[in-house]
Amino acid sequence: MRIIRTITAMRRVISKLRLRRNSIGFVPTMGFFHPGHVSLMKASVNRNDVTIVSLFVNPTQFGPKEDLARYPRNLKHDIQVAEAAGVDFIFAPSVAEMYPEKQLAYVDVGQIADILCGATRQGHFRGVATVVSKLLNIIQPDVMYLGQKDAQQVEVIKRMIKDLNFHVKITVCPTARERDGLAMSSRNSFLSPTERAIAPRLYQALCFAREMVADGQRDASQIIFRIKKLISDGTNVSIVYVSCVGLDRFLPVRRIEGKVLVAVAVKIGNTRLIDNIVVKAK
């Protein structure tokens, strides 16, 4: 496995791979790998000649009061994990390499970026869409692998790829979970033991919502009400949002019809956690 630090060196590799007609699988990450990342890497390794993982904590997707500085990093561990997963290249540029001067051009994805996580994380999805555009233009992969945990991010990127005619396929892999159901996330490392004990409630509440739908509940507000109650009951969890949205444009639905994404964001102490499941009314 090779670690590449500059855009020029990355482009040189890409053009060689292209001439050999190698298919390129790409996993964009911010590092601090957990089994969720590994499942994306393995999906790519299994289906492509070459797998490239980008490792870049992207400052333009963090708000001024967010956790950019304290976002967890562990390059040494990440290199071992990626190598074991069969990754061929890690692209790990510096911030100065990716943003050598004040960035003027941004990719804006419209209304889909202003709801759910976008409503409280202003500019977050603009930063995501912009850095993914940059990475796609540098790496020019055939397939990009994303995790279902970041459902809105997946939707934003899919929309951007469609609207701007990027020539890449998207494969979405299921959310990797701890044994107790907690969605794996680099941010889980911030949780104190007490907070960690509360965190599985997100997924438990989402599973309860799925049961409600299976039992015939179709009223989104009832489902949202029960999820909020289950998560916040008697503890210091603050709910950022609980939403039932359509799968196409992520607009809120009143009734559960067909497939609906139930998405949750909370703060436990200072740590922001998200999770989601797709429920289906038969």
Next chain:
Amino acid sequence: MRIIRTITAMRRVISKLRLRRNSIGFVPTMGFFHPGHVSLMKASVNRNDVTIVSLFVNPTQFGPKEDLARYPRNLKHDIQVAEAAGVDFIFAPSVAEMYPEKQLAYVDVGQIADILCGATRQGHFRGVATVVSKLLNIIQPDVMYLGQKDAQQVEVIKRMIKDLNFHVKITVCPTARERDGLAMSSRNSFLSPTERAIAPRLYQALCFAREMVADGQRDASQIIFRIKKLISDGTNVSIVYVSCVGLDRFLPVRRIEGKVLVAVAVKIGNTRLIDNIVVKAK
């Protein structure tokens, strides 16, 4: 020469060219070709294995009150002109092909899009940057050819390419002019004989500005004052802007130092014309 109507067909051609390692030159246009377009085509034909010209009157760069519907079109003539210039492919998609559903993702280029032409044409450069992103992703050229007449457009696109890491070189060709100095433009076809007789004043005034600088004038406001007077003197020309701006970020300068772009936009009757020259203080 082949005319291609769909993105799928265009992509098929591109991947064949790529496998043959052909270099691709690209000229983005809105059609109604004049010698300015031809000079871009010839520059590309001379330096690349294959030249692709896109011909697409892009609705997202026209404001609601602008001349989208009446923008001049003449595909038959354009095909002849491009063929004679040695072009290999014309990519002429429909609006439905380029914008199959409501566009959510746009490329925004920040402050550089809000000045000069951007100040009066709201959303214009966002539309330009977005459609050029789409075309670059479809055609993946090695070199893109642009005309100096659209100096701000060139700057917007250069900035976008840099900031979003598009892998393409830009070649800027000089403004093609009529014998009397009028910058060639598809919109010149709108001018009545009386209006056409007035139109060369733009370039005459810009040349006068160059003389002023050569004679030692360094005060931008003096130059702007004289240009306005020369253009609008006693006629129905309305001035949209006259500006002296730096070449890097197109911000207005007070004094002429080094190279400065002197840019003019006017309306003669209903027709909007632009022109510019670079002046240099020694």
